Amino acid sequence: MSDQAENVLNISNSWNAYHAQCPTRLMLNKIADKWTVLLLGLLEQETKRFSTLQRETGGISQKMLTQTLRSLERDGLIQRTVYASVPPRVEYSITPLGATLVAPLAAIRVWSEKHIEEVLAAQSAYDQVQNTAQQHPNVRKIVFK
Amino acid sequence: MSDQAENVLNISNSWNAYHAQCPTRLMLNKIADKWTVLLLGLLEQETKRFSTLQRETGGISQKMLTQTLRSLERDGLIQRTVYASVPPRVEYSITPLGATLVAPLAAIRVWSEKHIEEVLAAQSAYDQVQNTAQQHPNVRKIVFK
DNA sequence: CCGTATCCAATGGGATACTG
DNA sequence: CAGTATCCCATTGGATACGG
Numbered sequence: 133m134s135d136q137a138e139n140v141l142n143i144s145n146s147w148n149a150y151h152a153q154c155p156t157r158l159m160l161n162k163i164a165d166k167w168t169v170l171l172l173g174l175l176e177q178e179t180k181r182f183s184t185l186q187r188e189t190g191g192i193s194q195k196m197l198t199q200t201l202r203s204l205e206r207d208g209l210i211q212r213t214v215y216a217s218v219p220p221r222v223e224y225s226i227t228p229l230g231a232t233l234v235a236p237l238a239a240i241r242v243w244s245e246k247h248i249e250e251v252l253a254a255q256s257a258y259d260q261v262q263n264t265a266q267q268h269p270n271v272r273k274i275v276f277k
Numbered sequence: 278m279s280d281q282a283e284n285v286l287n288i289s290n291s292w293n294a295y296h297a298q299c300p301t302r303l304m305l306n307k308i309a310d311k312w313t314v315l316l317l318g319l320l321e322q323e324t325k326r327f328s329t330l331q332r333e334t335g336g337i338s339q340k341m342l343t344q345t346l347r348s349l350e351r352d353g354l355i356q357r358t359v360y361a362s363v364p365p366r367v368e369y370s371i372t373p374l375g376a377t378l379v380a381p382l383a384a385i386r387v388w389s390e391k392h393i394e395e396v397l398a399a400q401s402a403y404d405q406v407q408n409t410a411q412q413h414p415n416v417r418k419i420v421f422k
Numbered sequence: 423c424c425g426t427a428t429c430c431a432a433t434g435g436g437a438t439a440c441t442g
Numbered sequence: 443c444a445g446t447a448t449c450c451c452a453t454t455g456g457a458t459a460c461g462g
Contacts, residue, residue, distance in 0.1 A: 240385070364424085
């Protein structure tokens with residue numbers, strides 16, 4: 133209604149308030165996953181085996197590796213290929229669809245590396261103010277205007 | 278070392294394997310939060326009050342609203358202002374730093390809306406194959422090559 | 423109006439043991 | 443090698459009640 137700049141982030145506009153099935157929410161939940169982005173990063177360039185992924189992530193449990201890979205496979209973001217050799221060999225690779233997700237994720241990475249210092253500084257400043265405010269419990273240090 | 282295209286998502290490159298303090302991980306955890314992005318979207322344009330935010334998110338509990346707003350404030354992404362009026366009034370607005378995060382988040386939103394159909398289709402296809410494979414339990418339907 | 427404190431159910435994720 | 447199955451603890455988040 134207003135002639136302000138468009139609200140580019142307003143998910144509720146396109147989806148009538150918060151909706152559990154909002155595409156953005158679905159994807160954010162994926163990305164929010166501790167291992168998803170890391171695995172996509174590892175698979176971005178080359179096909180890799182299960183054990184290789186486990187080693188290169190450095191500490192993921194078998195359960196979570198399997199679970200995350202399944203989820204990514206189900207979403208069509210990675211491809212799983214089984215070779216009927218002995219011992220069995222399974223390889224994972226990124227799909228064309230998965231590859232298109234790399235750029236948006238990289239944007240997040242770039243922002244994070246560029247602004248992390250500001251965020252950490254803000255956190256320190258905030259914490260310091262809170263610690264200074266040893267007033268009545270239940271009362272935060274606040275800013276009047 | 279190789280002369281391939283650079284691995285733009287490889288967080289481990291810059292941070293020596295998976296590191297809990299990797300900036301990208303820190304930010305992804307924020308974003309992963311169920312309400313963070315929604316609140317940033319609501320505050321993107323204009324300052325809003327606590328009760329307004331609660332209403333417009335449509336269903337967030339007081340606890341989570343407070344908690345999420347605190348977290349965003351601590352990170353320097355939003356600003357909290359208290360007016361010493363009766364009854365008290367508290368307003369939240371996005372900071373310049375928070376505003377710079379809008380674009381990367383919008384990129385995720387755009388990707389999601391553009392590719393959600395493919396993802397859902399991939400999921401359906403995957404599920405169908407799994408349901409068809411009523412073989413020995415413990416054996417998934419697999420693809421040989 | 424804008425919170426904080428507490429209780430409690432659901433979920434997530436690691437460790438471990440076992441299979442084709 | 444590449445999983446699956448089970449147990450179990452830590453974290454999450456909603457509901458509720460209370461406070462400045």
